[in-house]
Amino acid sequence: NNAPHSLIRSYAYDYKIIFSFYQCFMYTIHSLIPQKEMRFMEQVFKYVDRMSAQYIEELARLCSMRSVKGDENGLGNARRMIKEKLDGMGFSPEEYGKADEASIVFGRRTVDKKKLVLFYNHYDIVPEGNENAWIAPPFTLTERGERLYARGVSDNKGALMARLQAIEAILTVKGSIPAGVAFLFDGDEETGSITLSRMVEEEAETVRKITDADLCLWENGRTLPDGSPEAAFGVRSTLTVTLKVKSSNGEEHGRMGAELPNAAWRLVWALATLKDINENILIDGFYDDVAHPTQADIDVLQNYPYDENGMLKRKEISEFLLGLSGLELKKKIFLQPSLNINGIESGEPWKGFRHIIPNEASARFSVILVPYQKADDILLKIRKHLEANGFADIEVNADAEGFPIRTPVDTPWRDVLSRAAANVYEKPLTPSITQLGSGPAYLLRTVRPELPIICSCGVAALDSGHHSARENVTIQNYINGIKFTIATLFEAGK
Secondary structure (H helix, E strand, C coil): CCCHHHHHHHHHHHHHHHHHHHHHHHHHHHHHHHHCCCCHHHHHHHHHHHHHHHHHHHHHHCCCCCCCCCCCHHHHHHHHHHHHHHHHCCCCCCCCCCCCCCCCEEEEECCCCCCEEEEEEEEECCCCCHHHHHCCCCCCEECCCCCCEEECCCHHHHHHHHHHHHHHHHHHHCCCCEEEEEEEEECCCCHCCCCHHHHHCCHHHHHHCCCCCCEECCCEEECCCCCCEEEEEEEEEEEEEEEECCCCCCCEHHHCCCCCCCHHHHHHHHHCEEECCCEEECCCCCCCCCCCCEEEEEEEEHHCCCHHHHHHHHHHCCHHHCCCCCHHHHHHHHHCEEEEEEEEEEEHHHHHCEEEECCCEEEEEEECCCCCCCCHHHHHHHHHHHHHCCCCCCCCEEECCCCCCCCCCHHHHHHHHHHHHHHHCCEEEEEECEEECCCCCHHHHCCCCCCCCCEEECCCCCCCCCCCCCCEEEEHHHHHHHHHHHHHHHHHHH
C-alpha cells in the first residue's frame, strides 16, 4: 500500500509481459496438439491400409455366421466373436437380455474430459432367401471385382466390424483412444428389436445408463454415387397395417354376384377412402403433427444430389408421382409421410382363374411416418376413419415402430463429421434430412430425448442391395468406412 506509483506501474508492466508470454506459449501448445493428433491419424490410416486383407478376412468370419432369428448357433457365434473383440480392446463387454432373447452386447471406454461417441449396430441379419439367386453361397464372403458379396455384409455386419476395427487400429498405433467410445450391439433389430423394446419398458434406467453419450452414430452410413459420404440426420418409422374382410361364411359361384356381398369389392372400397388420386391422405388429422422444415432443412434439400434421371431410367418411367421434380420432389421424399399398399389378396388367384365371389379378402399397407407423428396415434386415426366411413366390420391389425426421430441438420456434430470426411474422401460430406428406412432409434430417444443420432461412418452405398441376393459392399467403401470412423473420433476428441 505504501509503494510508489512508479513501482506499481513497473510491476503491472512486467505482469502484462509475463501474461502475454504465457498466452503465446499456451496458444503454441494448443496448436501443436491437433498437429500431433493429425500425425497419429495418418499413421493409423497407413496401418489400416497394411491390414486391409486381414480386416476383410475377419469380416468374412463374421459373415459366415447365420445369425438369423431362430438360429441360436449362428446368433451365439456372432455374439461371442463380438465380445471377444471388445474384450481384447479393453471394453469389458456386458450382455443384457433374458434367456429366451437375443442379447444386447455392450461395451464402453471413457476418456477423461473428452466427448463420448456411442455406436449402434446389430449383429442379426435377415434370412438368405432363395440361395439359387446368389452369385455365391450367401454365408461365404465372395470377392467379385471390387465388391464383396454376402448376407449381412452391408446390413449390418460390415459397418459393425469396420467400427470395431477402427478402434483396434487406433489402439494399436496410438495406445489410447482420442475420445470416449461405447458400443451397443442389438441382437434382434431385423425382427423389431424386441429385447431393447422390453428393456426400455421394464429396465429404462439401465438403457439410459448404457446410452449415456454425447453422440450416437447409428447403424450405418453410405457413399453416394458422386463419391461423397452421406450423413443422415434422422431415422424414419413405419406403421404396417393389415385389413381383413369376411363377407359371408364361404365362397359362391360368380352367378350370385347380384345378391351376395363380395369381400374383395368391400376391401377395395375401404382402401379407396384412405388416399385420393393426387396422393393426399384423407385420414382426419393425419398431417396434424408433421414437422415444418427449418431454413437449414431447406438448404440441405436444395444441395442434396438426388439423381432424378438415374432413378427414372432404372424404373423405366417417364416422371415421378404428380410430375414433381427438383426441390418439391425432395420435399415430398424427405419431409412428407406416405401411405403405400403393399399387397392385396383375395380369391386364391394362384389356383388359376375361378369364376367365384370371394368371401374373404385382405390387404397390407405401410405408413411411412415423419417427425412428429407417432405410430399409435396414426393407427387410432385409421381405425376411426374406417368406422366413420362405414367399415367398422373390417378387422384391423398392425405392427408399429414407435416414432421417427430427427437431429437438427445444423448441429455442431455436422462440422465434426465434415472435417473427418475431408481427411478420407475426395468429395465433401453430403448431409441429408433423414435416412429413408425405418429403425428402432426411437427407443434410444425414449430414454434420452436430447441424444443426437446421426447415420454416418458406414460402408454402404445406394446399390448395396440390403436384404437382397446381391447384398454387397465395395472394398474401397469398406476401408474408407474404417478410416472415416477413425477420423471422426480424432475430431470428436479435439
